[in-house]
Ligand SMILES: C[S@@+](CC[C@H](N)C(=O)[O-])C[C@H]1O[C@@H](n2cnc3c(N)ncnc32)[C@H](O)[C@@H]1O
């Protein structure tokens with residue numbers, strides 16, 4: 080099959096869904112945007128999206144509508160429609176007519192009856208679905224780059240109690256290469272550290288929280304995830320005029336490695352009294368919801384997804400109620416000028432000394448603990 084003179088279209092299977100995609104997108108590292116975008120390497124991202132959507136819809140009381148505002152060839156939403164049996168309606172939208180043409184053909188191929196298709200600009204599409212009764216139980220925003228321009232209309236298009244899922248791929252901005260751009264898009268600035276992915280997720284979450292506050296909407300993260308070139312957050316949207324302020328700063332001391340999440344900025348390190356660096360304003364509350372992740376771990380069993388999902392979810396569950404931010408074994412070792420400990424050994428030492436300590440899904444050699452850096456160094460030295 081072809082959708083233009085040059086592009087060959089092939090059928091693949093992702094999860095248990097057949098998808099029609101441009102053949103070139105399977106052959107190159109950076110998939111082309113023309114004639115239609117599909118990234119096979121984002122399968123893990125879509126697998127987790129299927130698990131999260133299934134977990135969410137299981138307990139959602141209203142109409143189970145999934146709005147895919149930047150759908151590409153519909154890989155995510157066609158999978159949701161095909162694989163999650165209680166989905167009532169899926170609307171697949173993209174500005175690119177050729178993407179939508181492929182999505183429609185994929186839906187037919189899987190004999191899906193509950194899909195609608197829309198070729199529109201994402202904010203227009205979301206605005207058309209911002210009336211009560213037409214909002215999404217789940218709204219997905221998966222742009223190239225920053226999602227910030229779509230957050231307002233995404234929140235408006237999400238039902239009360241619904242789920243807003245969004246991706247950010249503007250890593251240089253979120254990692255502090257362009258501080259002004261970050262301030263403009265996310266209302267806060269990062270510092271460059273070993274745990275910059277946690278800062279990025281907290282900046283994205285902070286931005287959603289601030290925008291939600293304008294509409295008297297509470298935005299509560301249920302699950303966050305990062306892999307390769309993207310960050311992804313899953314946020315529950317609740318209409319509530321009493322929106323609590325959950326913004327603050329990460330106070331980080333480059334000198335001794337101390338870090339803390341707190342409401343007020345702090346200029347002096349409480350451990351070594353040197354000048355601190357500040358990331359924020361950003362979200363300082365939990366990033367994971369324990370019971371949602373427990374449900375995800377159960378739903379995981381139902382689907383044909385990457386085995387890595389289980390590991391990510393198991394780690395997320397462990398760290399769900401731990402405070403930020405994590406340390407890495409390499410960072411601690413370089414401060415101690417010694418070889419890094421193994422993760423299990425490090426956690427055992429912290430537990431034996433009476434501290435909470437868990438691994439983190441955000442970094443393979445990362446760990447969270449309520450132990451301060453000066454004490455960690457003493458414990459690891461023994
Ligand atoms: C990262 S891709 C989406 C990938 C897809 N969600 C998936 O999981 O495979 C971004 C998509 O957004 C579309 N797009 C870009 N700007 C848009 C806009 N303003 N409104 C609607 N779609 C847009 C592009 O055509 C592209 O298909």
Ligand SMILES: [Zn+2]
Pocket residue numbers: 332333334335336337348349350351352353
């Ligand atoms: Zn210090």
